[in-house]
Amino acid sequence: MADITQDDLRAAVAAGHLNEAQAAELATLSQIRAGARQAEDEPFELFRGFSEIFVSVGLGILIFGGFGLALATSVTWVMGVGIICLWLLARYFTLKRRMMLPSILLVSAFGLAILGIAADRFDFWLPGTPMSRLLTEQPGATAWLMTFGIVIAALLLWYRVFRVPFTMFLVGIAAFGAVMMMATASGAQSGVTNPFDLTEGGLVSWGTLAVGLAALIAGTWFDMRDPHRLGRTSASGFWLHIVAAGALVHTVAQTCMGMGPGTGYGLMGLALLVIALLALILDRRSFLTAGIGYFIFLLSYVTDVSGTGGNWVFVFLFIGLFLTLLGSFWIQVRGALLRALPGFPGKDRLPPYRTEIS
Secondary structure (H helix, E strand, O other): OOHHHHHHHHHHHHHHOHHHHHHHHHHHHHHOOOOOOOOOOOOOOOOOOOOHHHHHHHHHHHHHHHHHHHHHOHHHHHHHHHHHHHHHHHHHHHHOOOOOHHHHHHHHHHHHHHHHHHHHHHOOOOOOOOOOHOOOOOHEEEEHHHHHHHHHHHHHHHHHHHHHHHHHHHHHHHHHHHHHHHHHHHHOOOOOOOOOOOOOOOOHHHHHHHHHHHHHHHHHHHHHHOOOOOOOHHHHHHHHHHHHHHHHHHHHHHHHHHOOOOOOHHHHHHHHHHHHHHHHHHHOOOHHHHOHHHHHHHHHHHOOOOOOOOHHHHHHHHHHHHHHHHHHHHHHHHHHHHHOOOOOHHHHOOOOOOOOOO
């Protein structure tokens, strides 16, 4: 008897034989019996076997050679042909074979190829501009916006066709790259000592905050469309929350650190508490992971009575124990929190939680 796959479960839901909750329970039960997953886990997958790694090694060597040929001859023409090849390869490895790691490699190469062509053709508003001039001449902010805008649009098209969740992560990185390069090209960062400090008014800090908020909203939207985390929709949300966590946590924490001890560190502690609650409510551990370093810094500062820094051992022991316990009892803690919170819009579309103490 053939094993039932995730695609079979999605087809059963689409056909009306199962609802989302039943399909999620069936998938979780199967994975628990196989020892691959705990109930109400946060699914994450990079590859499904060594065959994917082997294929990815071959594709990686092929892609590396293609980029080398493009840089040695014509970026636009060679990468243009390469994009067609990548598209055809994705139709086989992504749509037909449904291989995860090769799909990630192909969409990454696609994004880089689009970036190379866009930079080659539009950085100076002159056709045929060689890539080598990027090393000696600085394009303007508008040129960078045009370049990364094309990359983001192309990645969104790829996502619409192939539905590779990792594409959302690349979209977030491209948006962040646009902010960084536009800030550098426009000179908006001149005199800014910490690019992620909002109080200094730099374009990078506010741009990163905007990217983080957009990724958070989009990730939550994806999550609410697939609260049982059955398919690629919630996996797309996973990658968007990775972007959101990195952008929001670091921007807010760096801003608070810039204010110095007292008010600044107090606000950092409050912000980290809000971030921890957000991670539990959304059931996305990436926010807590992004803030671990700041948790350690703040606790070290608060408990360093002697001023010698000798308390770091105990801080690491405490943080390690806390994270281990939280990770072990995440489901129970999250359930207690959501039971205690009053009803709010969208609460019923969040990942399920235990409504009763068992």
